[in-house]
Amino acid sequence: MVWCTSLITESTVLGSLLVRILQSSYAAADEPCMPGGYDIADLAIGALRLAVVLGIVILYIGLAGRRTFWAGEKKAHDAGLNGLDEMERQGRGQVDHGSDTSDETSPLLSRRHAGLNGYVNPATGGRDMRKNQNGSAGPNQSPVNGTGGNTHGEADAAFYRPNKLPHKTWWEYLRGYSLFFPYLWPRDSLRLQAVVVFCFIIAVLQRYVIMMVPIQTGYLVDDLDAAVSRIEPGSGHGMPWGSLGRLILFKILSGPSGLLGSVRAILWIPVSQYCFRALSSAAFEHVHSLSLDFHLSKRTGEVLSALNKGASINAFLEQVTFQVLPMLIDPLISIIVLAKKFNSVYAVCVSIMTFTYLFLTIRMAATRADQRRDMVNANREEEAVKNDSIVSYETVKYFNAEDFEFNRYRHTINTFQAAEASVTRGANNMNICQNLVFMAGMLLLLVVGAYDVALGNRTIGEFSTLLAILAQLQGPLNFFGTFYKTVQQAMISGERLLELFKVAPTVVDRRGVPDLPPCKGHIRWNKVRFWYDGPRPALRDLSFECRPGTTTAFVGESGGGKSTVFRLMFRYYNCHEGSIEVDGHNVKDVTIDSVRRAIGVVPQDTIMFNESIMYNLRYANQKATDEEVYEACRSASIHDRIMSFPEGYNTRVGERGLRLSGGEKQRMAIARLILKRPRIIMLDEATSALDSETEQQIQSKLIKGNNLGQNRTLLIIAHRLSTITHADQIIVLHAGSIIEKGSHAELLRLGGKYASMWEKQSKAEEAAVKARDATARANKLLRRAQIGVKTDVNDDSDGYNNSACSSTVLTGPKAASAASEDSSTSDDDLTNNDNNKTK
Structure with a gap:
């Protein structure tokens, strides 16, 4: 509080010094003259003192904000530990969240998959871990000792999230985003290129119109003052319609929602859509081009989150082009106008205020970048945990783990909210510092301007122009802080997509290789x-x-x-x-x-798209006719089953084909393979996943027959x-x-390993057959005796039915009669059957 008071005092002293210098300059002669050497020295010393006090205030606020941040981090950490303790008290067993959640110092891929066949980050140049295109190990790795593993100590793994901002200049940091520029320039459309050029012309025209608004305001005030002094009150003559009309025209044209801004926004729509379409499509295609090792080790929620950042990159570049850069140009234009229309003192004051404001904003926003990155990563983790839990719905139910999942999700929400609170506190602290700087400069300029008007050195219209320029300057500076945070957030969000683009596939075609002949x-x-x-x-x-x-x-x-x-x-x-x-x-x-x-493949775990059965079957051959699809399904013994569904081949299979049984999915995969007709x-x-009878049918049709295997x-x-x-x-x-x-x-x-395996499986199958036969005969005897289970089991059934649900217990004479009949019947049956059959 003391330093804030000192800041206000120093600003007042410096303003008084400026007023005294201006007064002495105008009092010395009819025409204003430049101040002397001593006056300039006093002015420089006062400005230096003000800058020192301002720096101390900024340092104090920054330290206070950092203490608040670490206090919030400690609170979030304690809350996380309490949440984990609560999970352990529920008896779910110890869970290592460090292996589940990707912290900011761990790569997305585990080290198990980041070795010889791990993917490569071109940003590191592939040092010590890059493989040749033919799959052989690089010169500095040995496939025998595994020294080619991708660890943090050697090089940054691909898709690695740094805990801190890159230790390089902002220009170098922005230069990394040049990777996206080819996707953002409509090189295939001359019409869109012309639209881009025209939008830039409109942006330049907006700068001129915006600066003419305060100047025209001053002209209007001077014209009104002159009209009042020349014409008698109440006459209504001498109205400055020209100045008023020009001001209204400039107002209509200026501003983000003005006519020029609206026209530019409408023209930019197809360009923005092109950029988003090109970038999102390129990212989607790039993910599909990556090798299997990447997809085996990634988290689906993380990759989807990175793919969704195409809109952030597009918005980031649009904001930089049409909002941030113009906001940097507007203060420069204001300084030039003040130097020309007023004098160098006004220009120097605005320059000091502007550059102090920008310097403060950039430095404080840079210290807050880690906080924002923590918030973004906490949000990603919350999305990933939510996605994993919903996708694993059945597993959660199998183990009654709902409470564990609820607590795990609450823990991620607490972490996100703690990071969000830190970002909000930092933003408010920065706003306070920004307002202090701007108000100090504005107070100084208004004091000097008002004193000039009081001395008769400036007109009321010029003072109005000064007020309008300062008010207009406040908008870009305030929005610069806001958009700086927005751009920073977009860049942090886009880091994931940028890292994804830098991941290179490990299995690629050699240059110029031909296709495989028929x-x-x-x-x-x-x-x-x-x-x-x-x-x-x-x-x-x-x-x-x-x-x-x-x-x-x-x-x-x-x-x-x-x-x-x-x-x-x-x-x-x-x-x-x-x-x-x-x-x-x-x-x-x-x-x-x-x-x-x-090559055609039928995997053990068949994955289906959440589309119709016909869509999934035709995925192997988009040109296949309905009759060809039906014939393939008959060969796979799945046609009749599909036709029993209410919607037949139009039935949707659900997420990953969960509405189908394992055997149904495998038979559909075989039908899909038949449609592909590979060699x-x-x-x-x-x-x-098929029963023995269906398995034999498919084998006889496909492998032993003349269809697929021929x-x-x-x-x-x-x-x-x-x-x-x-x-x-x-x-x-x-x-x-x-x-x-x-x-x-x-x-x-x-008589080796295969013979041993065959003997074990044969004995197991023989025992299973005997068990089924014995159970079937026992059920037959029970039905003849009219006791036990009333069921529709036939002689060929395995007899595994739930007798507890449909049993009929006989008592009294009926039971005795049934028992007598059972005794004679069962004795005859047991006598005539071999010794392996049991009751």
Whole structure:
């Protein structure tokens, strides 16, 4: 409070000094003269003292704001700890939120996926972690020891959110946004380019009109004063209609909502839409171009939040072009006008006030950038937690974890609100400092101007012009603070999209490679080695050959490398050593799209779009006719099931196909594969969710028949060995290596790992068949005895029905009669049946 009082006092002293200098200048001669050396020295010393006091006030307010910020942070941290303690007291078990929430010093990708096959941030130049386009490790990384991992100590991981503002100038920081400029200039439309040029001309014209408003106001006041002095009161003659009309015209044209501003805003609409369309489409296409390692490790909510920032970038560039830059030009024009129309003293005062105001705004806003970034990231985290919880609705219900999810979401809201409160407090502190600076300068100028008018050195119209200029200057300066915060927020929000654009795919086409020629389906792997991360390779020297029209099955324990084989075959990854050839062509020497066009995949977990069944089926072949879709569904044994739905093929499948069962989704995936008609087919547990009868039907129609499998190369991953006995070769994988290879009969004769697996599964299936037969016979005996379960179970049923829901207990004579009949019947049946059947 003391320093604020000193600031007002120093401003008053400096104003008095200016008045004295002006008075002495005009009193010395008829024409005003420049002040002497001593007067200038006194003026400089007074300005210096004012600047020192102002700096102390600003420093004090900044320290007070920082203390308030850290107090709010501590309160938020304590609230978070209390929230976590409450979660633990509910008995849900200890949860490491550090692994769930991305803090500001952790990359979006975990280190597990940020190694050899992690994506690369071009901003770092790919140092020590960049892979060659053929998938081999860079010069400074070893795939054996895993030193190529992407850690914070070596280089910034892609999609990494820094905790602080970049330690570089604002010009360098803005230069990073030049990445977006190609998407914001309508290079494909001459009409839109002309619109952009015309909008800039309007913006320049607005600057002229805005500055003419205070000047014309002064002219009008002088004309009115002259009219009053010349004409008798009450006559009404001498009205300055010309000055009044010009002022009204300038008022109509000026301002953001004036005629010029409205015309510019209307003309800018198609340009803005073009920018948003180009930027959003480019971001969406870029995400789809990224490799599998990125999508396996990202959080969907984070990526969607980054994609939604296209509007922020567009708004940011529009605000900078048509609001921030003009606001910086307006004070400069005001200074020039004051120097020309008044004298250098007025111009110097406005210059000191303006540059102090801008300097204060930029410095305080820069210190508040971390607070705003915390708020934006807390908002992202809240959205991500909400998205994860809603998507995992069924999992939450399975474990009765509603209270845990509620507390987790409340914790993110508390964190966001604490960060939001810090931003609001900082904004208010900055507004106080801005008003102090502007009011001090305005008070000084008004005192000097009023004293000039009192001495007769200035007219009332000129004083009115001074008032109008100051009032008009206050708008741009105040809006500069507001728009500086808005631009800063847009830049912080756009950082995520900027980082997303800098992520480069790890599997890309080599320059100038051709498409794969018409595929015949001949596959050859030659000593292929591949690492995900760490010292242990996922695949070790894999070599095998699949001739066209043959079937190759991959079996083995989980984690043996079966899915990795499929991923390398589909070029989700590139092998580090060895080669993968299709029809004699190395897959690295042809385009990725041509390889994928030749391959059809039925994944174990089939994902559907939230559209109709027909839309999902035609996704494989947009030109397929309805009859072709129906025939494919008949081959996949799903046509009758689809027709039983109320809307048939127009039935919507729900989010990710949740309205369909696992078996229905797999059969639709097989039908979709039939429509694609690829030469190479990869089935990853394609019938794992089907019952045995349906599985046999599909196998006889597709693999053994003349539909999908004819003259096509099949690669199958299977855990039920009974589904691959027809395969031409079976490859047994263990820890990424081939330990056995041959046909079903050859592997059984070998008596190795496959034979052991076959024996275990055969015994388990035999026991299951015996259990079903015994249960069926027991149910038959119970029905004959008219006791136990009344049900419609037939002789072929497995007999697993709920007797508690539909049992009839017989008592009295009926029970005795039934028991007697059951005794004779059951004795005869048990005598005539083998010893394996039980009652």
